[in-house]
Amino acid sequence: MSVKDRKKREKILAKWTPFFIITCTFIGAVLGSFLVYFIQDEFPYEVLT
Secondary structure, rough: OOHHHHHHHHHHHHHHHHHHHHHHHHHHHHHHHHHHHHOOOOOOOOOOO
């Protein structure tokens, strides 16, 4: 891998990393909410707000 390729990938990662973190957090909150719903029979709306 050349230096140009590394710098190019670094720019792409720096741009998309925050979106990836936010997306994973949202998906985890939704999955956790559904898990609580199936165990306790109540959906925690507070988590999604």
